[in-house]
Amino acid sequence: MKGLKKAQKSNGGKMPVPQGCSGKLHIITKEESLFIIAKKYKVPLNRLIEMNGQIKDPDIIYEGQIICVPTREDKDKRRQEYTEVVLNSTGKVANASGVAFIRKTTNDLVVFTANLPHPRELFPNGESYTAYLLDSATGNYDKFNLKKVQDFWVGQVKDKPLRKYDGIIIAPNTVSGNLLPGEPVVLEGIIY
Known part of the structure; x- marks a missing residue:
């Protein structure tokens, strides 16, 4: 029977993600x-x-x-309460993955990521990761930091009016927390 073997460590290649998920x-x-x-x-x-x-x-x-x-x-009450957004690797960290959960009633947002290296490996002086909520129509964005929790980088923001945002990116940052020109984006997703 197929599906019995346990997960193996990533081979460093880009892992395909679901193209849509009704679950x-x-x-x-x-x-x-x-x-x-x-x-x-x-x-x-x-x-x-x-x-x-x-x-x-x-x-x-x-x-x-x-x-x-x-x-x-x-x-499935959770599905009715939350929107789930798959965060795809941009190729700079091929085996990175993540999920953002948006609570529909309060607009709280939680981000979980996996297989991200220490930010210093991607950007000199990198200290952590930041999530940027993007509004491509105006060019505006809001941001929040992710923290290391065991093997994951996790972040949360409460009461953001997410309706105006149409994308999210995850990138390493410096102590200043600013996205610098040329800095690699490692995960991105569309909020819909």
Whole structure:
């Protein structure tokens, strides 16, 4: 049966992400297989594999890879409460991945990322990562810092009027917290 092998460390290549997800986004950890994830969410393994066509072989999955987990709409209150945005690698850090969760009722935003190197590896004097909420129509943006929590970089902002933003990027920053010209963007996503 396919889907039984546990996730392996990333090979450094770009990991394909779901092109759309009518369920829940999940970041794979090193101890998980598709079978284990299916059991965790109480969904059929074949349905989990079917929803993740970006995975060519269900026995070859990677730590930090984002997959889509099917849910039962009538019981999935979380899906009604949150919008999930997949953050895609821009190629500068090929195996990076992330997810942003936007709470519809309060406009709170939480960002989780995986497989990001220390910012200093991407930018001299890099100290942390910053999320930039972009409004491409006006060129305006708001930002908030991400903090290292175990193997992830995580950030949160509360009560932002996200309706006016149409994108999010994650980039390393210096102590000043400013996005500098030429600084690499490592993850980006569209807020819809």
